[in-house]
Amino acid sequence: MRIAIYPGSFDPVTKGHLDIIERAAGLFDKLIVVVLTNPAKTPVFSVEERVSYIRRIVEKLDNVETDCFDGLLADYVKLKGAGAIVKGLRAMSDFEYEFQMALTNKQLNPEMETLFLITSAEYMYLSSSIVRQLASFGADISRFIPDEIRDIIVERLRKAGK
Numbered sequence: 305m306r307i308a309i310y311p312g313s314f315d316p317v318t319k320g321h322l323d324i325i326e327r328a329a330g331l332f333d334k335l336i337v338v339v340l341t342n343p344a345k346t347p348v349f350s351v352e353e354r355v356s357y358i359r360r361i362v363e364k365l366d367n368v369e370t371d372c373f374d375g376l377l378a379d380y381v382k383l384k385g386a387g388a389i390v391k392g393l394r395a396m397s398d399f400e401y402e403f404q405m406a407l408t409n410k411q412l413n414p415e416m417e418t419l420f421l422i423t424s425a426e427y428m429y430l431s432s433s434i435v436r437q438l439a440s441f442g443a444d445i446s447r448f449i450p451d452e453i454r455d456i457i458v459e460r461l462r463k464a465g466k
């Protein structure tokens with residue numbers, strides 16, 4: 305069974321993430337989307353909220369699971385018996401950081417590969433932080449957030465004043 309892990313902050317999950325999830329799910333027997341706790345970031349949504357939003361939008365995908373993990377990604381990959389990490393790649397600005405992470409993870413676990421899926425052009429400039437910023441100015445974010453969770457995200461961001 306070929307298992308892949310798609311890690312991220314997903315604060316909140318966007319249509320750009322969903323696009324990567326759907327495409328990666330077609331390449332592996334099982335895809336696990338994992339919300340990682342990043343000590344360098346202060347998220348707006350709790351881990352539980354982020355996991356529940358992802359669960360809602362992947363319900364229709366039989367081979368996708370959602371989880372969270374507070375620790376080293378390389379350890380999580382081993383724990384799950386996965387062979388690959390999947391990442392989305394947007395503009396060049398993602399590249400430097402992702403390159404560094406991929407090489408570091410390879411050193412930690414030489415059996416694991418990192419696979420990059422190039423963003424779909426329509427989502428090239430979409431990020432969770434852009435969604436949060438737009439929402440803070442009252443802009444319509446419905447184009448960027450999957451329909452199933454749009455209302456709750458808009459409401460939560462309005463309450464958070466983000």
Ligand code: ADP
Pocket residue numbers: 311312313314315318319320321324390391392393394398422423424427428429430431432433
């Ligand atoms: P963000 O940078 O939006 O806060 P995350 O840390 O949650 O995102 O990102 C998780 C993964 O999803 C990363 O590999 C990131 O490059 C990828 N990703 C995020 N947004 C997009 C998008 N619009 N298109 C393709 N990949 C994306």
